[in-house]
Amino acid sequence: MRFFNSNGVSIAYIDVTPDEGHGEPILLIHGFASNHSVNWVNTLWVKSLLRAGYRVVAFDNRGHGQSEKLYRPEDYDSYVMAEDATRLLDHLEIEQADVMGYSMGARISAHMALRAPERMRSLLMGGLGIHLIEGVGLPLGIADAMEAPSLDGLTDPMQRMFRAFAEQTKSDLRALAACIRGSRQVLTAEEVSSITLPTLISVGTNDDVSGSGQELAKLMPNATPLDIPGRDHNLAVGDRVHKQGVLDFLSRRP
Numbered sequence: 001m002r003f004f005n006s007n008g009v010s011i012a013y014i015d016v017t018p019d020e021g022h023g024e025p026i027l028l029i030h031g032f033a034s035n036h037s038v039n040w041v042n043t044l045w046v047k048s049l050l051r052a053g054y055r056v057v058a059f060d061n062r063g064h065g066q067s068e069k070l071y072r073p074e075d076y077d078s079y080v081m082a083e084d085a086t087r088l089l090d091h092l093e094i095e096q097a098d099v100m101g102y103s104m105g106a107r108i109s110a111h112m113a114l115r116a117p118e119r120m121r122s123l124l125m126g127g128l129g130i131h132l133i134e135g136v137g138l139p140l141g142i143a144d145a146m147e148a149p150s151l152d153g154l155t156d157p158m159q160r161m162f163r164a165f166a167e168q169t170k171s172d173l174r175a176l177a178a179c180i181r182g183s184r185q186v187l188t189a190e191e192v193s194s195i196t197l198p199t200l201i202s203v204g205t206n207d208d209v210s211g212s213g214q215e216l217a218k219l220m221p222n223a224t225p226l227d228i229p230g231r232d233h234n235l236a237v238g239d240r241v242h243k244q245g246v247l248d249f250l251s252r253r254p
Contacts, residue, residue: 001013001014001066002014002015003066004087004088004091006062006083006084006087006088007083007087009062009067009068009070009075009084010067010068011059011060011062011067011068011084011087011088012036012059012060012065012066012067013036013057013058013059013060013088014036014046014056014057014058014059015055015056015057015092016046016050016055016056016057017050017055018050018051018053018054018055019050020053021053022055023050023053023054023055024053024054024055024097024098024121025054025055025056025057025092025094025096025097025098026049026054026055026056026057026097026098026099026100026250027057027058027085027088027089027094027097027098027099027100028040028045028046028056028057028058028059028100028101028105029058029059029061029085029099029100029101029102029105029106029108029109030058030060030061030064030101030102030104030105031101031102031103031104031105031106031127031237032103032104032138032142032162032176032179032180033064033162033165033166033169033171033176034064034165034169035060035061035064035065035066035169035171036058036059036060036065037065038169039058039102039105039237040056040058041058042238043237043238044238044243045237045238045243046058048243048247049247052247052250054098054250057088057089057092057094057097059084059085059088061081061084061104061105061108061179062075062076062081062084063075063076063172063175063176063178063179064171064175064176064179069172069174069175070175070178071174071175071178072178072182073178073179073181073182074182075178075182076178076179076181076182076183077182077183077185078107078108078111078183078185079111079115079185081108081111081183082108082109082111082112082115082116083115085099085108085109085112086112086115086116086119089119095119096118096119096120096121097119097120097121098120098121098122098124098250098253099112099113099120099122099123099124100124100125100126100246101124101125101126101128102126102127102128102237103126103127103128103209103210103233103237104138104183106125106126106127106128106132107128107132107183108183109123109124109125110123110125110128110132110187110192110195111185111187113195113197113199114187114191114194114195117195117196117197120197121197121198121253121254122197122198122199122200122249122250122253123195123197123198123199123200124199124200124202124246124249125199125200125201125202126202126203126236126237126242127202127203127204127207127209127210127233127236127237128201128203128210128211128213128216129201129203129207129210129211129212129213129214129215129216130211130212130213130215130216131209131210131211132186132187132192132211132216133186133187133188133189133191133192133216133219134211135186135211138158138162138180138209139158140180140181141156141158141159142158142159142162142180143176143177143178143180143181144159144177145159145160145162145163146162146163146166146173146174146176146177146180147173147174147177148163151163151164151167189219192216192219192220193219193220193221195220195221195222195223196221196222197222198222198249198253198254199217199220199222199223199224200223200224200226200245200246200249201213201216201217201220201223201224201225201226202225202226202228202236202242202245202246203225203226203227203228203236204227204228204229204230204231204232204233204235204236204239205227205228205229205230205231206230206231206232207228207231207232207233207236208232208233209233210233213225213226213227214227224249226241226242226245226249228241228242228245229241
């Protein structure tokens with residue numbers, strides 16, 4: 001892992017180039033309670049993108065993985081987290097990159113597309129559909145689940161799922177609670193429709209967290225929806241249909 005200073009916050013990242021040449025860069029932004037390794041390395045995304053000739057940059061969001069842990073909700077505003085991504089491109093002297101996020105990472109990517117579209121060749125959002133504008137992220141009860149004394153005392157299925165996942169990834173539970181409370185910014189339909197970047201929206205057909213990718217794509221002037229058959233929110237990320245759809249999209253985009 002490498003580290004850089006993002007306006008006073010230590011951010012961990014990887015920067016991997018293909019065997020031949022430098023490759024066009026793609027920046028990967030992971031989801032809540034995950035990290036770059038769980039979201040992108042273990043699912044073979046990094047390997048697949050390298051094999052296709054891309055330079056892969058991925059980082060641990062603030063409060064996650066090996067990046068610095070912060071405990072104030074305001075430190076997790078979606079625009080603030082998007083600025084970490086932009087500063088990483090600055091640090092690596094990358095003028096433009098394709099940017100792909102999953103779940104919370106997709107929300108961050110969308111905010112980056114509004115704030116710094118000139119730094120992006122394309123926007124790829126996985127695990128997030130119409131809830132980008134109709135929802136404010138995960139329920140606040142997830143923050144309560146992070147602060148519960150133990151998993152055993154939780155009965156709500158979604159609370160149990162995210163608490164178990166956070167424990168599996170050895171996450172800082174207090175930082176995650178702050179993240180849930182601070183990253184609840186919504187985008188309006190007008191803001192989403194102003195994103196003109198080539199966009200891919202990939203959602204599992206059994207995903208009950210993201211909302212419809214088809215509905216979100218209809219609001220955007222240059223967006224393509226991708227259904228990932230038979231996959232829920234957790235399983236869609238590493239699915240072969242998802243990977244092939246992304247590679248096909250990248251090969252077609254300007």
